[in-house]
Amino acid sequence: MTLIYAGLSLGAVYALVAVGYNIVFIASHSFNFAQAQLMMVGAFVAYLGYVTLKLPTVIVIIMAMTAVMLVAAFEERIAVRPVADHQTQLITTLGFGTVLTGLVQVIWGTQPLQVPFAGGDEVLTFLGGRMFPDELALVVFAVALVVAISAYTQRRLNGLALVAMSQDEEAATLRGVSVRKLTFAAFAVTGLLSGVMGVLIGPKTYAVATLGAALALKGFVALAIGGFGSMYGGLIGGFAVGLVEQHVARYFGSGFSNLSVFAILLLVLLIRPTGLFGRVQERTV
């Protein structure tokens, strides 16, 4: 059971990266390849708040959300908005992520830093398995976040506008949706959420400059398995990647762990090229 919990908590981390990718993808049809680095910055800000400044949890969360939101908004202004096509945005956001990694190394160094968890660090035993409180919080947060975002996009006007943009940008513009404003807002919201994600991920992974690179690829695989644009797909894709990775490493060795994850990705894409929950928009011309 401990192995399943480990897979789920790791999967939750990947799912959160996938959620970040998805929000930007829905709003702008582009991938923000600096998403994992934004979460990494969140983890470092959490370390700064908890350890260096010794602030209470609420203030640390607000600080992380604000700081990463500003970074994400800045990213939209310099790495996304000036670039016309989505393909080039892949490169510019990747470059922005690399800059973030470098800056973090300059400020906090290259060694892993421990980020405390407000819920304590005593191991919990549940149904015969063991997990840390921060891991439980990660799983709960990932599920709650996906449910909340899905509900928002289905029931709130701004959420519907986002979906409209993702389906037909031109038509949405004609209906009065400000595409530019919503894209900017999507980046800012992603930053806001990445701040909270950083506070939650830090206790499990440490605040370490290499975190962005470690998360970016697996988060993308989770998204591809689940289906681009699908929040529930990203969540299930994340859990699938985490569980497969852990079980294969346990029974076949860590050498097969990554291999199996990519084998499953290939299999899913062969059967359903849009991912498990992705949708294809067909047009009759």
Place this chain on the structure above:
Amino acid sequence: MKARLGLVAGLLAVGSLLLTACGGGTADEPPADQTPYRVMISGGSDAGAFTNQLKTGVAAAKAATEVVNAAGGVNGRKVELIESQDNADATKALSNLRAQIAKAKPDAYLTAAGSGVSVAVAGILQQNEIIFLDSGNAAETNKPSTNPYAFHLAAPFKTVIESYLPELQAKSYKKVGVLHGNSAYAKQFGATATETYKAKGYEVNAVEYDAKALDMIAQISALQAFKPDVVVFNGYGAPVGYVLKGFTKLGWNVPLLGDTSVTATPLVTQLPPDGMVGTPEVANLKLEIARSLDAATASAATKKAVEAMKAQGQIFGSLNNCFNYDAIMLLAAAGNNAKSSAPKELTAALLKPEVNANAGTAVYPAYPYLADNHQPQLSADSHIFVAPSVMKDGQVGHTGN
């Protein structure tokens, strides 16, 4: 007329020969024994995870340069340290070395982080007969028959692995679990440990983990199924934390013996909140250290070296990052013994036990090299195991820690 012309030509010829003989080269270049003894070092300040290692390696070389120059240099030649700003990038290091050879050939070469640069520069150093004291322990730099001027500085695998044997025997362990990463070094660690302990009659099971993974529960569970009496493990940086957290999460109270790279991870040698010293995660852990890393029992030479290095900058990690201090001390001792700074004489002197044992080195008291093996032949008791404690100035066990 013909005879007078011949006399003038003869005088001119003799004159020019005399001028050449007396000059010994260009007018502004000093004689060979007065030129600085040039030591080039691969350094920099932006090498990702290796930055601290690089900075400390260069600071160690600078400290030794001051000590050696204050004592008269290498056979009377003052040491000049030339830092190659390559950030441990092999291509850049090679290009900088070529440029330096074209400008003014270095007499010796040092590295400060990993073995990538060592592999890249070994060939060109050999061609140019430049002494190479390699803290990266690349295989290319221990081939005395083809490359007589290259020597290793770090403890060979054999020593690192065999140092566990007294600990295993003292605690009467029979089954040994080995947990190691997937880098070239870590794989070699796993393979050598398995082979060595099996040869000594232990039951061994080795499990590899991916150093980029964020959770080690799967690998630790696989090892737990083998029910070992003790787990020997290797790792550096965040994976060390994931491994230790994994044991705590599983509630598995098995004794853990971390290798020298675990010791070099600040996480296990700092107090909370930055580190884990004193926490349940390290309750079962013992760290492998060179004897010199124990501040309480360190030799006078080590203490002197630590003071000299502190004056040059912070010592990041353990004294294991300071092999370049020993490198320059060894060069000076060899040069003074051989009364020469020529590579052939100097390397011959390095093989003499009375030279490398009295060089005033910091990390190991002696670097016993053999004519056919340029790895330091350290004894198994040159390393010991200690409980995690706060590391300060590259050493553990400070009074008051």
